[in-house]
Amino acid sequence: MQTTPTNGPLLEAVNLTKRYEDGVLALDHINFAIRGGEVFAMLGGNGAGKTTAINLFLNLIEPTDGEARIDGIVTHKEPLRAKERVAFVSENVMLYQNFTAVQNLDFFARLGGKTGYTRDDYRDVLLRVGLAEDAHNKRLKGFSKGMRQKCGIAIAILKDAPAILLDEPTSGLDPKAGRDFLGLLDEIRAEGKAILMSTHDIFRAREIADSVAIMDDGRIIMQEAASALGGRDLEDIYMQYMGGHRLQAAV
Amino acid sequence: MLATVIGKEIRDLIGSTAFAVTFGVCAVLILLSFYVGAANYKLAVAQNDASEAENLRQMEGLTDWFSLEQHRIFLAPQPLEALVTGIGNDIGRTTEVKTRGELTAEDSRFNEDPIYAAFRFLDLNFVFQIVLSLFAILFGYDAISGEKERGTLRLVFANAIPRATFILGKLIGSFVALALSLVVAILLGCCLLPILGLHLTGDEWLRLAAIIVSGLLYFGAFLTLAVFVSAITQRTSSSFVALLVIWIAAVLIVPRTAVLLAGRSVDVPSVDELAAQKATFSRQLWKEFRDQLNSFKPSPAEDMEVLMASFNQFMDSVTTERDRKMDDFAGRLNEGRFNRQKVQERLAFSLARVSPAASLSLASAKLAGTSVDLKNRFFEAARAYRETFNAFMKEKTGMNVGGRMIMFKSGDDEEAPEPIDPRELPAFRLRAVSFGEAVAASAVDIGLLAFFNLVFFTGAFIGFLRYDLR
Numbered sequence: 001m002q003t004t005p006t007n008g009p010l011l012e013a014v015n016l017t018k019r020y021e022d023g024v025l026a027l028d029h030i031n032f033a034i035r036g037g038e039v040f041a042m043l044g045g046n047g048a049g050k051t052t053a054i055n056l057f058l059n060l061i062e063p064t065d066g067e068a069r070i071d072g073i074v075t076h077k078e079p080l081r082a083k084e085r086v087a088f089v090s091e092n093v094m095l096y097q098n099f100t101a102v103q104n105l106d107f108f109a110r111l112g113g114k115t116g117y118t119r120d121d122y123r124d125v126l127l128r129v130g131l132a133e134d135a136h137n138k139r140l141k142g143f144s145k146g147m148r149q150k151c152g153i154a155i156a157i158l159k160d161a162p163a164i165l166l167d168e169p170t171s172g173l174d175p176k177a178g179r180d181f182l183g184l185l186d187e188i189r190a191e192g193k194a195i196l197m198s199t200h201d202i203f204r205a206r207e208i209a210d211s212v213a214i215m216d217d218g219r220i221i222m223q224e225a226a227s228a229l230g231g232r233d234l235e236d237i238y239m240q241y242m243g244g245h246r247l248q249a250a251v
Numbered sequence: 252m253l254a255t256v257i258g259k260e261i262r263d264l265i266g267s268t269a270f271a272v273t274f275g276v277c278a279v280l281i282l283l284s285f286y287v288g289a290a291n292y293k294l295a296v297a298q299n300d301a302s303e304a305e306n307l308r309q310m311e312g313l314t315d316w317f318s319l320e321q322h323r324i325f326l327a328p329q330p331l332e333a334l335v336t337g338i339g340n341d342i343g344r345t346t347e348v349k350t351r352g353e354l355t356a357e358d359s360r361f362n363e364d365p366i367y368a369a370f371r372f373l374d375l376n377f378v379f380q381i382v383l384s385l386f387a388i389l390f391g392y393d394a395i396s397g398e399k400e401r402g403t404l405r406l407v408f409a410n411a412i413p414r415a416t417f418i419l420g421k422l423i424g425s426f427v428a429l430a431l432s433l434v435v436a437i438l439l440g441c442c443l444l445p446i447l448g449l450h451l452t453g454d455e456w457l458r459l460a461a462i463i464v465s466g467l468l469y470f471g472a473f474l475t476l477a478v479f480v481s482a483i484t485q486r487t488s489s490s491f492v493a494l495l496v497i498w499i500a501a502v503l504i505v506p507r508t509a510v511l512l513a514g515r516s517v518d519v520p521s522v523d524e525l526a527a528q529k530a531t532f533s534r535q536l537w538k539e540f541r542d543q544l545n546s547f548k549p550s551p552a553e554d555m556e557v558l559m560a561s562f563n564q565f566m567d568s569v570t571t572e573r574d575r576k577m578d579d580f581a582g583r584l585n586e587g588r589f590n591r592q593k594v595q596e597r598l599a600f601s602l603a604r605v606s607p608a609a610s611l612s613l614a615s616a617k618l619a620g621t622s623v624d625l626k627n628r629f630f631e632a633a634r635a636y637r638e639t640f641n642a643f644m645k646e647k648t649g650m651n652v653g654g655r656m657i658m659f660k661s662g663d664d665e666e667a668p669e670p671i672d673p674r675e676l677p678a679f680r681l682r683a684v685s686f687g688e689a690v691a692a693s694a695v696d697i698g699l700l701a702f703f704n705l706v707f708f709t710g711a712f713i714g715f716l717r718y719d720l721r
Contacts, residue, residue: 060720060721083411087409090406098263111252
């Protein structure tokens with residue numbers, strides 16, 4: 001499941017803008033580029049525009065201006081081709097409650113165009129994400145949020161897409177599950193995938209991200225490579241930028 | 252991709268506890284409707300046989316056909332009435348065959364046993380109309396909005412799947428899963444029929460198959476409607492409430508309101524009004540008849556035999572003329588009323604057909620032979636029978652029907668007269684509706700049910716293409 005890194009960015013936002021029908025400007029000309037083997041963390045409060053950006057990459061909504069590109073493909077122009085190259089893990093992975101973990105994996109793998117997987121493949125990937133074997137053939141009804149999240153990541157791994165979108169993936173996870181998740185993300189990055197992660201979780205973002213962007217009111221107000229942050233505390237930076245931007249906006 | 256979505260939909264529906272419970276209830280109701288229908292049919296056949304036997308028994312001992320005062324014919328229960336009662340229990344099941352005058356149907360099942368009218372029978376049509384539509388709503392109201400609420404819609408559309416494929420797969424998958432499970436229950440019920448003593452002819456099996464197809468089209472209409480509403484609402488609670496309101500309107504309000512509106516829009520003279528007019532005319536005719544009787548002047552020289560022949564000829568002539576006038580008058584009134592009723596009926600049914608429930612009821616009753624046409628068919632057959640009966644009576648008595656003078660001779664040395672054989676009477680049988688006739692009669696309603704499917708399917712399809720997937 002190794003993805004060959006391409007030269008260009010696998011995930012790219014170019015002046016990406018979204019204004020809803022009610023006039024609300026959810027995203028205001030944001031730009032970023034994520035290459036293979038990079039984790040890009042979007043930080044920001046509720047309504048900052050993180051989920052809107054992910055929805056634009058998934059072509060669940062169309063941009064008002066600008067483009068979201070996956071592996072160079074403009075999502076709103078060729079949505080089906082673009083989606084072949086991306087996997088998605090949502091904040092609250094629900095999946096189909098009447099299906100077992102394996103049945104869910106099988107359905108989503110087929111949707112992703114992967115029809116050759118065997119039961120052994122499903123078992124291996126579920127074990128890899130840390131789901132105990134006795135849960136593989138149980139219905140998801142009784143699964144905890146952490147267990148469902150593991151299934152969601154397994155689905156993303158099975159799709160074997162060069163780019164991965166994570167929408168608040170650690171929200172609601174206990175500390176151990178959160179740490180396990182970061183370990184897994186590290187492995188996936190090592191496979192050369194480009195990962196865009198929206199999160200409230202400053203500490204985990206600091207731990208895993210190669211680049212960090214702070215968003216507020218639909219704009220990226222700070223974007224830095226993690227290495228450029230040096231020893232500075234990301235929480236302080238976040239509070240400083242948020243305070244400064246709001247003050248600026250008020251003035 | 253389509254097969255994947257269809258397969259997922261079937262597994263997701265059939266694997267749910269709600270499906271197991273709801274399907275169990277539906278299956279029990281379907282089987283119960285077959286059982287109750289067959290039991291009721293057997294009871295109705297037994298009652299009909301007893302009534303016919305009693306009718307013949309009353310003729311026993313009669314020594315001449317003149318003495319036959321009352322002869323009744325009976326509307327035998329229609330075999331498919333067991334499953335689609337229609338108006339079978341509401342109309343009179345017997346009529347006295349008078350040699351002249353109007354025929355009136357009496358002794359409806361509900362008239363005889365009003366307890367059955369209190370809650371009506373549980374028939375297959377009721378199960379289709381009420382239970383299947385609710386079943387469809389229950390499993391369709393959250394088809395799209397539910398997936399959105401649960402977050403699976405976003406996850407699905409993170410993949411390269413066209414919206415059209417998804418909605419098509421959902422509609423096909425849910426219909427196949429739910430309809431096939433219902434068909435299994437219905438087929439089980441069909442297998443029970445011969446065991447329960449209800450033996451259908453090949454033609455009746457075909458008509459039953461058409462009733463089942465109508466039921467499935469009706470089910471499909473409500474399922475596609477539910478998916479349609481789900482595809483234009485964002486919350487499951489909104490789609491459920493909207494569908495509940497639509498269901499109440501379509502199943503309970505529209506058909507009844509249509510009949511009320513038609514009743515108010517088209518005046519049909521009541522039976523009592525007509526009876527009063529007929530009675531007035533009849534009195535007038537009787538007065539004329541008495542005057543004519545007074546005008547009969549027998550020749551005093553003639554012997555008794557000649558006198559009687561002359562009187563009978565005179566009576567035949569005046570009664571035939573009187574009856575003709577009465578029949579003409581009553582016929583005009585009845586035809587006028589019948590035509591008004593037809594206009595009212597057409598208006599009521601046209602309005603009611605806005606609802607798939609009305610289309611289903613009309614289609615299945617026509618296919619079962621228990622629609623409102625049953626009464627007309629019974630009367631037409633009874634009138635035709637009367638012609639045969641009158642010809643039979645003339646052959647047996649040598650006289651036309653009407654007033655006459657009869658001379659009886661008696662003497663000790665005469666042999667006792669032989670009793671008549673009531674079995675010589677011509678038999679009355681209502682011709683069953685053929686499969687072709689039934690399908691032709693119900694084509695409009697079956698077509699409408701298919702049309703509802705198409706409209707709601709298109710609505711669901713277009714609604715989902717514009718659906719906010721976030």
